[in-house]
Amino acid sequence: MTHPVRWFVWIAIASVATMLTRNPLYQVILFGIGLLLIDSLRAMQFPEQSGDGIRESGLPFSPLRFALFAVPAGALFNGLTSPFGDTIIARLPTSIPYLGGPITAEAVAYGAINGLILATLFAVFAVLNLAVPVRDLIGYLPRAFYPVAVVSAIAVTFVPSIKRQFVQVREAQAVRGHQMRGLHDWFPLFMPVLVGGLERAMQMAETMTARGFAARDRDEAARAAPITQLMSVLGMALVLAGGVLRLIPGWTIGSPFLLFGGMGLMGSAIWYAGRSVRFTRYHRPQWTRFDTVTVVAAGAALVPLLLWPISRDYNPYPLLSWPQFDVRIGATLLGLMVPVFLLPTRKDDTTRTFSTQRSSDINDQV
Amino acid sequence: MIRFESVAFRYPGAARPALRDVTLTLPEASFTVVYGPSGAGKSTLLRSLNGLVPHFSGGTVSGRIEVAGLDPVRVGPERMCWQVGFVFQDPEAQFVMDRVEDEIAFALENAALPVPEMRERVAEVLDLLGLMELRRRSLASLSGGEKQRVAIAAALALRPGILVLDEPTSQLDPESAEDVLQALTRLNAGAGLTIVLAEHRLERVLSFAHRLIHIPAGGTEVLCGSPRDVLAQTPLVPPVTALGKALGWSPLPVTVAEGQPFARRAAAKLEGARVPVDEHTGGEASGYLQVEALEAGYGTRPVLRGVSLNLVPGEVVVLMGRNGSGKSTLLKALVGLVRPQEGHILLQGHDTRGVPVAELCRQIAYLPQDPNALLFADTVAEELAITLRNHGISTQHAPLAPEELLARLGLSDKADAYPRDLSVGERQRVALAAIMVTRPDVVLLDEPTRGLDYEAKGKLLALIRSWRAQRLAVLLVTHDVELAAAAADRVVMMEDGRIVAEGSAHSILGEDSAHAPRDDSTGAQSFAPQTVQLFPRRGWLTVDEALAHLAVPVNLAAEPPA
Known part of the structure; x- marks a missing residue:
């Protein structure tokens, strides 16, 4: 059994790494790691499926397919809308509003990198979808603010159902002679999926309410409310002040303290409010040394990116150039691949039932 | 005990109230069926039992509701979930988790029960609903009937005294529906659970019901009483009751078992009347x-x-x-x-x-x-x-x-x-x-x-x-x-x-x-219509056919169901 917190940490580090660097070579490594992990998780959970099984694995579509769309789309969009860069590869008549002018290789490259970053983030979150069972996602949701808790719970269960609904609507529209010819042809699909999704969300919220989800101890909640509100307001004020300080020359040094202090205060408010919602866990995963290895290796992957920003950063403007590649960064990024080697080989291994739980789990209350 | 006194409810922004002047009493351990046209207010009535109406839906309530000694309007669904288990129409739309066992434990986790107690309760409801073998299965892999039983088990995990179900058999084949209804009967008779169930197909459920609530369009003049009394006053009835009304059977039958003695007597007067069975077996050689x-x-x-x-x-x-x-x-x-x-x-x-x-x-x-x-x-x-x-x-x-x-x-x-x-x-x-x-x-x-x-x-x-x-x-x-x-x-x-x-x-x-x-x-x-069950080996499938052979003008009969 893998501990969900291992995956939360892995995903947090992989996401930070993805957003820290615009170097396409590192992005390709990160994207490749994401794909490899998805494939390993899929093979573990759906062993009977063949190569195209990603469609059957709870993901709305394959990350590779998403990348094949996002990279050219990003390149095209930025190429058409950004006139900056020295290497002009084509020109559109200036009479075309917004799009007219030079199309540069730098703008195209910049847009393609944007698309690649999006695809990598998609792959990273697809790992979350596959690796962490719904029960753990729900179990780790903060119950603090009832509507937020319900909406978050609906969100984590939303992907498989919306996919099913999309197929249903697509088939229903096809039998009316609907064919996909242009952008406007998405409307007949979009509307029923949207309305059906909202109806389903309402039904889910209703069923969760009927089963006591995020039900608060009213007295305790009433006592906690003023303190929670005060902490939240103070937190937001500190974050705002931190943001303003960043803009004032000579004062920027205090900005991170205020920003982090404010965020910490808001997090504490959520924790404090959550105390009025009591719940226990039927399954309680155990932290193993494999979880430690995964977290340490992932953390180590982040260090070089923080230490050597010159290699990390890449900007194709003003003249397109080949990105630098620092072997130390490349090698340590591979640390994010460690979970691939530590995954259980069978689907059953991911599930542990109450029979193996410790007595200390009994009062696991938040 | 469930008691409604002059209850009216209006959804926010609605021109008309969804319920008007509803007064009824349902005793403990009763099995009640709620029926009426679509949009009459059946779901609203059911949701008011656990406080989803008005706490979740919004709207204004007047009158007094008492469920298991509590007022759902005052205490809300988070408290009522201990007293009232709720099963929605589409089991798939209400599943939060992805495995049988986790789904059942969900309400127990929310109630902050200790793990050993959760373990005991999960095992209890799995056993009660005959789901023990499915406990580790993914919900997506279950059949329609199994999913519905899991939904019921999940609603029962907190050991509520009342179970409310909104059209639980609407998506099930006759055999699966019978399985679910049998499970409910065991809970009702064996465990003393009060059951309130909304259903359109009365012929499926009336043999299990002690009481019937009819909500006509507009939510006015709600009838509540024994199935026989209520069906005698309403036009849309199951086939056996339609036959009973048309043929003047008294007391009016509401189940096939009640109708069979009348049917035997009526059929005995006929000399082997039987519709010649068309042995047409399926399309011509070259179909469209x-x-x-x-x-x-x-x-x-x-x-x-x-x-x-x-x-x-x-x-x-x-x-x-x-x-x-x-x-x-x-x-x-x-x-x-x-x-x-x-x-x-x-x-x-x-x-x-x-x-x-x-x-x-x-x-x-x-x-x-x-x-x-x-x-x-x-x-x-x-x-x-x-x-x-x-x-x-x-x-x-x-x-x-x-x-x-x-x-x-x-x-x-x-x-x-x-x-x-x-x-x-x-x-x-x-x-x-x-x-x-x-x-x-x-x-x-x-x-x-x-x-x-x-x-x-x-x-x-x-x-x-x-x-x-x-x-x-x-x-x-x-x-x-x-x-x-x-x-x-x-x-x-x-x-x-x-x-x-x-x-x-x-x-x-x-x-x-x-x-x-x-x-x-x-x-x-399992797939026999009620008329066939009443008049076996006669070859009559519908109320109209039976009445035609029993020499009663069809227009004397109450409008038969589809």
Whole structure:
């Protein structure tokens, strides 16, 4: 059994790494790691499926397919809308509003990198979808603010159902002679999926309410409310002040303290409010040394990116150039691949039932 | 104990109240069925029992509600969940987790119960509902009946004294529905659980009910009492009661068991009256739509295994079988949504392989299970115009004038209405209009009676009969045996992706059918209509047929159900 917190940490580090660097070579490594992990998780959970099984694995579509769309789309969009860069590869008549002018290789490259970053983030979150069972996602949701808790719970269960609904609507529209010819042809699909999704969300919220989800101890909640509100307001004020300080020359040094202090205060408010919602866990995963290895290796992957920003950063403007590649960064990024080697080989291994739980789990209350 | 005193409720912004002056009392350990037309307020009444109305829905309540000694309006659903378990209509839409055991434990986790107690309660409800073997299974892998039982188990985990169910058998085949209802009966009789259940198909549930609540359209004059007393005062009743009313049986029977002594006496006066059974077994050699040794499925998973079937103009074929037997897949294969792996589908003698879905659907209309998936336009008229546009046909050159079609479907006054604001039955007819406007020759209907009340079902039956009169070929998938008995010229039974029986409605739905599934314990035919159960071996399937042979003018009978 893998501990969900291992995956939360892995995903947090992989996401930070993805957003820290615009170097396409590192992005390709990160994207490749994401794909490899998805494939390993899929093979573990759906062993009977063949190569195209990603469609059957709870993901709305394959990350590779998403990348094949996002990279050219990003390149095209930025190429058409950004006139900056020295290497002009084509020109559109200036009479075309917004799009007219030079199309540069730098703008195209910049847009393609944007698309690649999006695809990598998609792959990273697809790992979350596959690796962490719904029960753990729900179990780790903060119950603090009832509507937020319900909406978050609906969100984590939303992907498989919306996919099913999309197929249903697509088939229903096809039998009316609907064919996909242009952008406007998405409307007949979009509307029923949207309305059906909202109806389903309402039904889910209703069923969760009927089963006591995020039900608060009213007295305790009433006592906690003023303190929670005060902490939240103070937190937001500190974050705002931190943001303003960043803009004032000579004062920027205090900005991170205020920003982090404010965020910490808001997090504490959520924790404090959550105390009025009591719940226990039927399954309680155990932290193993494999979880430690995964977290340490992932953390180590982040260090070089923080230490050597010159290699990390890449900007194709003003003249397109080949990105630098620092072997130390490349090698340590591979640390994010460690979970691939530590995954259980069978689907059953991911599930542990109450029979193996410790007595200390009994009062696991938040 | 459940008590309503002069309760009225109005949703926010609603012109009319959903419930008006409802006064009723339900004793502990009773089994109560709530029925009435769609939109009458059944779900509202059920949701008021655990405080979802008004806490979740908003709106204003007047009067007094008392459930298990608590006022749900005051304490809200988070407190009422300890007293009232709630099972919604669609089990899939209410599952939060992805495994059976986790789903059942969800409410216990929210109640912050210690793990050993959760363990005990999960085992208890798994055992109670016969789900022990499924505890580790993924919810997606379960059949419809199993899912519904898991939903019930999840609602019972907190050991509430009251279980409320909103149309729990509407998506189930007769056998699965019987399983679920038997489970509920055990809970009611064995554990003393109070059950309140909303249902349109009274013939399925009345044999289990102690009390009946009828909510008429508009939520006024709610009747609550013994099933016999309530049915005596309402026009829409199950077949056995319709016969009882027509033939003056007293006391009025509400179940087949109660009707059988009367039926035996009535039938004894007849000398072997029996409808000659038409041994018509399935389409002419060259049908309009022919299926030959069809094998199809999803990915590598085969669903249909060597299915052969003919549809001919002017014939209504009813396709029946248990959940998961391949009925919907066959319909999808006929319109090209599922590709054949082996075999052929011939439309007027031409193989449909490679023909686009859109082109096929000009000749074959297909109504999927959820008609809402078809509707997205701003008005009903626009829905029809869009289908025509999709097929490259102008409204002026439509094979069937949209106004005429809407008139035939009883939707003339709804042409400018927003389709999703209409009732369940009206929405279904709008969806039908949207697929019929190209004047197809074949109509495929997948479970069209889900959520329909008796009146809407009657309208649907009339529509199906009018299509038959217009020489359309109709293939109807349904679990509703009464509708099948009334509509079918031919019945086809499917099991495990194969056709296991095919013949006239009399030969397949009759008591002595050799092909229909039978209850393991009683040996009774699971797909037999109530008339067949009352008059076995007579060959009568519907109330009309029985009354015709019993020499009672049909118009003396209360309006029979579909």
